[in-house]
Amino acid sequence: MPQRLDSAAPGFDAAFEMLLGSKREASQEVGDAVTTILEDVRRRGDEALITLTERFDRQSLTPTTLRFSADEIDAAHRDLRPEVREALETAHGRILSHHEKQKPQDHIYEDHLGVTLGTIWTAIEAVGLYVPGGTASYPSSVLMNAVPAKVAGVERLAMVVPTPDGIVNPVVLAAARIAGVDEIYRVGGAQAVAALAYGTETIQPVSKIVGPGNAYVAAAKRQVFGTVGIDMIAGPSEVLVIADGSANPAWVAADLLAQAEHGGGAQSILVTTDDALADAVEAEVLRQLAMLPRAEIAGAGWDEYGAVITVGSLEEAARLANRIASEHVELAVDDPRALMARIRNAGAIFLGHHTPEAIGDYVGGSNHVLPTARSARFASGLGVLDFMKRTSVLGCDPGSLAELAGAAITLADTEGLAAHGRSVSIRLNR
Amino acid sequence: MPQRLDSAAPGFDAAFEMLLGSKREASQEVGDAVTTILEDVRRRGDEALITLTERFDRQSLTPTTLRFSADEIDAAHRDLRPEVREALETAHGRILSHHEKQKPQDHIYEDHLGVTLGTIWTAIEAVGLYVPGGTASYPSSVLMNAVPAKVAGVERLAMVVPTPDGIVNPVVLAAARIAGVDEIYRVGGAQAVAALAYGTETIQPVSKIVGPGNAYVAAAKRQVFGTVGIDMIAGPSEVLVIADGSANPAWVAADLLAQAEHGGGAQSILVTTDDALADAVEAEVLRQLAMLPRAEIAGAGWDEYGAVITVGSLEEAARLANRIASEHVELAVDDPRALMARIRNAGAIFLGHHTPEAIGDYVGGSNHVLPTARSARFASGLGVLDFMKRTSVLGCDPGSLAELAGAAITLADTEGLAAHGRSVSIRLNR
Numbered sequence: 001m002p003q004r005l006d007s008a009a010p011g012f013d014a015a016f017e018m019l020l021g022s023k024r025e026a027s028q029e030v031g032d033a034v035t036t037i038l039e040d041v042r043r044r045g046d047e048a049l050i051t052l053t054e055r056f057d058r059q060s061l062t063p064t065t066l067r068f069s070a071d072e073i074d075a076a077h078r079d080l081r082p083e084v085r086e087a088l089e090t091a092h093g094r095i096l097s098h099h100e101k102q103k104p105q106d107h108i109y110e111d112h113l114g115v116t117l118g119t120i121w122t123a124i125e126a127v128g129l130y131v132p133g134g135t136a137s138y139p140s141s142v143l144m145n146a147v148p149a150k151v152a153g154v155e156r157l158a159m160v161v162p163t164p165d166g167i168v169n170p171v172v173l174a175a176a177r178i179a180g181v182d183e184i185y186r187v188g189g190a191q192a193v194a195a196l197a198y199g200t201e202t203i204q205p206v207s208k209i210v211g212p213g214n215a216y217v218a219a220a221k222r223q224v225f226g227t228v229g230i231d232m233i234a235g236p237s238e239v240l241v242i243a244d245g246s247a248n249p250a251w252v253a254a255d256l257l258a259q260a261e262h263g264g265g266a267q268s269i270l271v272t273t274d275d276a277l278a279d280a281v282e283a284e285v286l287r288q289l290a291m292l293p294r295a296e297i298a299g300a301g302w303d304e305y306g307a308v309i310t311v312g313s314l315e316e317a318a319r320l321a322n323r324i325a326s327e328h329v330e331l332a333v334d335d336p337r338a339l340m341a342r343i344r345n346a347g348a349i350f351l352g353h354h355t356p357e358a359i360g361d362y363v364g365g366s367n368h369v370l371p372t373a374r375s376a377r378f379a380s381g382l383g384v385l386d387f388m389k390r391t392s393v394l395g396c397d398p399g400s401l402a403e404l405a406g407a408a409i410t411l412a413d414t415e416g417l418a419a420h421g422r423s424v425s426i427r428l429n430r
Numbered sequence: 431m432p433q434r435l436d437s438a439a440p441g442f443d444a445a446f447e448m449l450l451g452s453k454r455e456a457s458q459e460v461g462d463a464v465t466t467i468l469e470d471v472r473r474r475g476d477e478a479l480i481t482l483t484e485r486f487d488r489q490s491l492t493p494t495t496l497r498f499s500a501d502e503i504d505a506a507h508r509d510l511r512p513e514v515r516e517a518l519e520t521a522h523g524r525i526l527s528h529h530e531k532q533k534p535q536d537h538i539y540e541d542h543l544g545v546t547l548g549t550i551w552t553a554i555e556a557v558g559l560y561v562p563g564g565t566a567s568y569p570s571s572v573l574m575n576a577v578p579a580k581v582a583g584v585e586r587l588a589m590v591v592p593t594p595d596g597i598v599n600p601v602v603l604a605a606a607r608i609a610g611v612d613e614i615y616r617v618g619g620a621q622a623v624a625a626l627a628y629g630t631e632t633i634q635p636v637s638k639i640v641g642p643g644n645a646y647v648a649a650a651k652r653q654v655f656g657t658v659g660i661d662m663i664a665g666p667s668e669v670l671v672i673a674d675g676s677a678n679p680a681w682v683a684a685d686l687l688a689q690a691e692h693g694g695g696a697q698s699i700l701v702t703t704d705d706a707l708a709d710a711v712e713a714e715v716l717r718q719l720a721m722l723p724r725a726e727i728a729g730a731g732w733d734e735y736g737a738v739i740t741v742g743s744l745e746e747a748a749r750l751a752n753r754i755a756s757e758h759v760e761l762a763v764d765d766p767r768a769l770m771a772r773i774r775n776a777g778a779i780f781l782g783h784h785t786p787e788a789i790g791d792y793v794g795g796s797n798h799v800l801p802t803a804r805s806a807r808f809a810s811g812l813g814v815l816d817f818m819k820r821t822s823v824l825g826c827d828p829g830s831l832a833e834l835a836g837a838a839i840t841l842a843d844t845e846g847l848a849a850h851g852r853s854v855s856i857r858l859n860r
Contacts, residue, residue, distance in 0.1 A: 091841060111527070125775075260849070344555075352827075358842060370822075377555065380819040383820065389807075389808060394778065395781030396781075398784050408793045411518070411569070418724065419688040419728060423788045424788055427783075
């Protein structure tokens with residue numbers, strides 16, 4: 001049974017704090033092992049990558065077979081079932097169209113002193129995309145990571161995907177082809193992150209690495225951060241449904257179960273103003289569980305990490321939501337726009353009764369790579385801006401330099417940096 | 431003597447690669463010590479913070495004196511020399527005015543199917559600002575970090591600054607007051623980062639930590655990343671001056687020395703199309719060095735890390751600049767706007783002969799917190815966006831949900847996530 005909390009009951013604050021603080025991931029101490037792997041690939045390049053892939057994925061590769069050939073990728077695309085190809089193309093088109101609206105504008109202007117100021121946006125030249133192997137090898141995630149990179153203008157998008165025992169998900173290759181991924185390598189783990197960060201004879205280094213992975217991949221990304229950029233470290237997925245009396249308990253239950261079926265610590269929370277709805281949703285979850293192929297995973301996740309919280313008002317629901325800072329927040333209420341204005345910490349907001357979170361996972365057009373583990377307090381979902389960078393621009397003419405010189409020289413002197421001041425004063429005609 | 435390279439000479443590529451790959455920081459292995467400190471503060475809160483501050487800063491504090499009082503801060507501001515106060519206020523006004531132009535707009539729209547899509551920007555609620563003690567305690571850096579946070583709408587900006595042996599730079603306190611910092615604590619090191627990330631009895635936790643620090647601070651930021659957001663790990667400062675025959679060698683030399691006087695691995699590079707200018711700049715550096723109070727630091731930095739590269743054309747200069755990806759790029763050329771269009775990887779660009787980099791450090795209005803160590807390939811200078819986060823918005827009505835349902839269900843099935851598909855199909859009236 002999931003936790004059931006009542007915000008008006010004594011002891012609620014402590015119980016809510018416990019819920020916020022609970023860890024949903026087994027923390028694996030893999031840092032030292034990863035350091036060794038990174039160093040090995042850094043020093044020995046392809047040779048290390050091939051040895052490690054043999055050890056971890058039981059795959060014998062050569063510098064030539066490290067990379068998927070164009071024929072292999074084309075075949076995966078050609079052999080797709082037509083409805084899957086069409087669904088991928090629909091998803092790709094919608095993600096592309098939405099992300100194109102995120103492209104930022106350069107802004108250069110002259111201020112009242114004649115100083116030129118501005119910001120120029122440019123794309124990162126080369127990006128690496130990590131795609132997990134096995135059951136978490138999701139074609140939709142390939143689209144969600146690759147499309148914003150390509151919209152940003154990344155010229156070289158290099159994907160890595162482990163193929164343990166030679167097994168690869170062909171739909172992942174096809175999705176990469178549709179999204180315009182430029183290179184795909186059959187390597188994974190910390191060794192793949194190292195290859196992307198440092199480069200090998202076969203894999204050119206990139207400047208940023210994105211995409212989810214296991215504890216080794218996460219630790220490797222953390223360690224190469226600085227040498228390259230990285231996206232967030234993804235944790236277990238989570239949904240928070242805020243519902244009032246207008247919500248359909250069967251629909252809410254279906255959404256809570258969709259999240260719970262991810263397993264691995266995925267969390268579903270319902271916050272509702274309606275006690276009867278809370279009861280009805282709990283009953284519906286049990287009823288629907290019986291119909292699910294992944295019933296065992298979803299049921300265990302709901303029992304262990306699920307929570308149902310009853311509150312006195314939607315204002316109170318919003319306050320709790322902002323403290324939870326969930327990856328996904330569904331507003332299953334009569335007036336979702338009004339409630340949206342109160343939600344500050346959320347990866348993504350889903351409006352009203354007809355927007356199940358799963359629509360956003362695939363074809364809504366918005367990105368499904370979103371901040372987890374309360375990081376929506378400070379982080380954003382993936383978007384075009386994550387594949388670009390800003391360069392600031394400053395320009396003075398003799399007149400504006402003269403206007404600013406005094407304050408600059410005073411501050412340089414205050415900081416004990418005389419050569420800074422001198423680089424200004426030497427330009428003044430006095 | 432700095433390195434002198436000629437791009438037309440044999441062996442240039444190898445020498446240039448060496449220059450790119452050279453480490454300018456002694457890498458200190460402080461990770462384990464930092465882990466212990468973080469854990470101590472996490473468990474014991476104020477008590478650990480006070481004990482560690484006594485050990486590292488030789489300062490006896492109590493939970494009451496951990497925080498600077500309003501009186502202490504007011505006094506620091508009141509006792510400023512008038513020209514310093516005025517210079518700080520000039521800098522603050524210009525930084526504020528420029529950063530206000532960076533505030534992003536929300537964007538919500540409805541697409542042709544009637545799907546609502548959008549992005550909402552909100553400020554991070556609480557941010558921590560690390561300010562180093564001792565000689566690197568720069569009031570200008572307080573302004574550069576605090577102003578964009580306040581422009582973004584951060585409600586609570588908590589600053590930490592170590593006061594070894596009780597010594598604090600009053601100008602730093604005054605700058606914090608001018609910039610609207612809300613709380614200032616006299617702690618530093620990894621223990622201060624821990625207090626900001628985890629909170630103690632006296633210091634409430636924040637959601638993001640920014641600001642430069644020593645190896646312990648950098649390691650602590652890396653370790654708390656995920657629990658909170660962090661900015662880039664700052665490395666030694668650097669400037670790249672691209673100059674043609676129109677440049678004034680004395681001015682270029684002054685700019686190279688301004689960077690070199692930072693010490694600690696700071697790097698100055700000149701790339702020029704003009705051999706005679708290269709010679710003249712080298713001579714000028716030696717001449718001007720003699721006049722500098724920090725001549726020893728600047729001279730050693732120029733000798734050890736400086737480089738002068740002669741190239742055949744400005745196009746070639748831009749290509750090298752993009753590979754160097756310097757924090758600061760000065761375009762000391764006749765037509766800086768034309769050359770700017772070719773620069774892709776740079777933290778900030780300074781246009782023309784009358785824009786010494788030091789103007790940007792203090793009063794230009796743009797931010798001086800910029801990506802170092804080649805990270806301008808993937809990272810940006812600090813700005814308002816770094817103190818905000820995006821929430822994506824998605825909304826379907828029954829009609830648009832029906833349009834998207836088929837593709838969503840197909841992709842969910844392909845990924846083996848039946849409950850995802852079910853959360854969509856349950857909403858269809860069939």
